[in-house]
Amino acid sequence: MTKASHITRAQVEDFLFMEADLLDNWELNEWEKLLADDACYYIPPNDKLDGSHKDTLFIIADDRERLHQRIIRVLDPNCHAEHPKSRLSRVISNVRILSTEGDLVHISANFICHRYRRYERLGEYVGKMLYTLRVTGDGFLIKERRVLLKSHELGSLGSVSFIL
Amino acid sequence: MTRQGSYVVDDQEKGIFLLDRIVHVSEDVLRDEMKNIFSKCWIYVGHSSELKKPGDFQTRKVAGRPVIFARDQKGQIRCFFNTCRHRGAIVCTERHGNTRRFFCVYHGWSYNNDGALARVPGEEAYTEAFDKSTLGMKSPAKFENYRDFWFLNLDPNAPSLKDYLGRATEYLDLVVEQSPSGQMEVLQGTQEYDVAGNWKLMVENSVDDYHLPSTHSTWLNYMANSGVKVEPPKEAGLLLPTKGYAVDLGNGHFTTDNVNFRGRPVAKWIPIYGEDSKQEIDDIRAELVERLGPERAARVADTNRNLVIFPNLVINDGSSVTIRAFYPEGVDKMHVVAWALGPVEESESARARRLDAFLTFYGPGGFATPDDVEALEMVQKGLANWQEDRWSEMSRGMGRSEEEQLNSDEFHLRLFWRKWNEMMTKEEASS
Numbered sequence: 102m103t104k105a106s107h108i109t110r111a112q113v114e115d116f117l118f119m120e121a122d123l124l125d126n127w128e129l130n131e132w133e134k135l136l137a138d139d140a141c142y143y144i145p146p147n148d149k150l151d152g153s154h155k156d157t158l159f160i161i162a163d164d165r166e167r168l169h170q171r172i173i174r175v176l177d178p179n180c181h182a183e184h185p186k187s188r189l190s191r192v193i194s195n196v197r198i199l200s201t202e203g204d205l206v207h208i209s210a211n212f213i214c215h216r217y218r219r220y221e222r223l224g225e226y227v228g229k230m231l232y233t234l235r236v237t238g239d240g241f242l243i244k245e246r247r248v249l250l251k252s253h254e255l256g257s258l259g260s261v262s263f264i265l
Numbered sequence: 266m267t268r269q270g271s272y273v274v275d276d277q278e279k280g281i282f283l284l285d286r287i288v289h290v291s292e293d294v295l296r297d298e299m300k301n302i303f304s305k306c307w308i309y310v311g312h313s314s315e316l317k318k319p320g321d322f323q324t325r326k327v328a329g330r331p332v333i334f335a336r337d338q339k340g341q342i343r344c345f346f347n348t349c350r351h352r353g354a355i356v357c358t359e360r361h362g363n364t365r366r367f368f369c370v371y372h373g374w375s376y377n378n379d380g381a382l383a384r385v386p387g388e389e390a391y392t393e394a395f396d397k398s399t400l401g402m403k404s405p406a407k408f409e410n411y412r413d414f415w416f417l418n419l420d421p422n423a424p425s426l427k428d429y430l431g432r433a434t435e436y437l438d439l440v441v442e443q444s445p446s447g448q449m450e451v452l453q454g455t456q457e458y459d460v461a462g463n464w465k466l467m468v469e470n471s472v473d474d475y476h477l478p479s480t481h482s483t484w485l486n487y488m489a490n491s492g493v494k495v496e497p498p499k500e501a502g503l504l505l506p507t508k509g510y511a512v513d514l515g516n517g518h519f520t521t522d523n524v525n526f527r528g529r530p531v532a533k534w535i536p537i538y539g540e541d542s543k544q545e546i547d548d549i550r551a552e553l554v555e556r557l558g559p560e561r562a563a564r565v566a567d568t569n570r571n572l573v574i575f576p577n578l579v580i581n582d583g584s585s586v587t588i589r590a591f592y593p594e595g596v597d598k599m600h601v602v603a604w605a606l607g608p609v610e611e612s613e614s615a616r617a618r619r620l621d622a623f624l625t626f627y628g629p630g631g632f633a634t635p636d637d638v639e640a641l642e643m644v645q646k647g648l649a650n651w652q653e654d655r656w657s658e659m660s661r662g663m664g665r666s667e668e669e670q671l672n673s674d675e676f677h678l679r680l681f682w683r684k685w686n687e688m689m690t691k692e693e694a695s696s
Binding site: 144145146147148152155156157158159160161162170171173174177179181182183253254257258259260261 | 360452454455456457458459460461484486487490604617621629634636638
């Protein structure tokens with residue numbers, strides 16, 4: 102698996118489903134191994150989904166180092182917003198390969214992420230994920246992960262204190 | 266029904282201050298707040314920079330009222346109640362945009378962006394007593410700005426905004442002086458989220474530095490991992506890495522005023538900004554010194570402040586600059602809106618650094634705010650026991666003089682509650 106143009110949707114789906122499982126199960130150290138050295142993770146604000154984090158106030162705009170620090174933070178029992186941990190279940194669907202260039206493949210997928218916390222149903226994060234994956238000899242690495250939330254505002258969802 | 270007695274026990278002699286927890290759980294209290302606080306105080310609406318061109322508008326809910334914040338064709342900034350004079354429907358459903366006319370979808374009445382009633386379909390069916398000139402969209406009793414921060418007041422007898430703000434203007438000036446031209450702008454992208462807690466808990470939380478080491482230890486770890494010194498100095502009584510004070514600004518306004526350790530896009534470098542940003546931070550600093558003199562430049566750049574404009578506006582002039590307003594949506598729920606503010610002439614790289622610095626701490630995906638939200642929601646849950654455990658403790662620092670009130674004391678929280686209590690219990694409040 103080295104040429105992006107040969108990648109099939111089934112291969113991409115297998116990867117996304119595996120990633121979803123790691124995130125749902127809080128296996129974030131394993132998840133971190135899926136990140137490329139130049140990985141970044143963005144959640145634009147609900148009212149400016151096509152903005153750039155360089156001139157728009159985002160919800161999350163992590164580079165690789167910030168991602169590493171975020172993992173340390175959310176696994177720390179003193180990350181009060183996630184201790185005890187939310188129970189998460191995400192459903193990934195409508196997976197499409199948008200384009201390929203060199204060793205990169207651009208993916209879009211829809212998602213619903215159910216979050217339960219404190220014995221209460223907290224709600225669903227709904228939207229579209231845009232990925233840029235790097236194709237390597239050992240499988241995919243995540244170069245960019247962009248989460249576009251469909252709701253007009255976060256509202257009763259409150260925070261994004263876990264990795265969405 | 267307004268209560269005649271006090272919601273606080275304020276025993277200066279013993280140095281004890283207690284707050285009746287009913288203030289966070291009672292529907293009656295909330296009803297009285299809408300009348301005695303939100304209908305009497307200056308309430309933040311928006312910033313001039315959100316309306317760049319004639320015809321620009323923003324809609325939002327302020328003091329429970331849907332309003333239109335708009336710039337008319339002549340460039341004047343206005344505020345209207347978003348309600349058709351005919352039957353009451355809102356006349357603007359978009360959150361922001363640009364228009365010459367606001368249009369009611371129900372019967373088609375339309376209004377110019379200066380509020381005047383422009384067109385009524387089938388006007389000939391009315392008598393002469395029907396006077397279109399009196400049927401423009403209504404505006405709040407008062408609507409004024411201080412250095413581009415616009416506020417409304419529902420009380421025609423209210424003092425001017427400038428008088429109301431009092432010494433808080435000094436701290437707004439420190440924000441505005443970060444811009445060489447004295448012009449700050451709200452950046453695009455809004456953070457809007459609910460917190461399952463009473464709105465007043467956010468007032469307390471926004472200035473309460475006592476909670477930093479316990480609530481935000483993961484943020485302090487992150488700062489330390491990134492090369493920022495976060496160990497409190499040996500000086501007795503300091504819980505935080507640097508010394509900071511709580512300052513009374515009058516009229517229920519107050520601020521923290523801290524020696525900075527957490528970095529400032531204007532203009533205090535920390536390793537998180539990256540080695541390659543040192544030169545630009547130095548240049549920003551040099552401009553400040555040249556324009557303001559070394560002392561004032563240090564005041565702007567080397568101190569950080571969380572300012573509360575009574576009752577519900579917070580400006581965090583800290584790791585970045587945030588405008589944060591929050592509104593009650595029931596006794597146990599508030600709606601929070603947060604914006605980032607920056608100098609209009611900022612370079613692309615400085616702008617990107619400001620936004621990145623914002624996210625290190627603030628907002629629903631920040632390294633600190635979600636834990637604040639958690640703490641406030643834990644308080645609200647615990648307050649279900651208010652009848653069995655009635656009083657909150659808020660006496661930290663009461664033994665010391667006003668000049669020695671630390672940011673980790675509760676002096677500033679007491680200022681809020683004294684003002685709030687005064688407005689909620691005075692004679693005319695019950696009428």
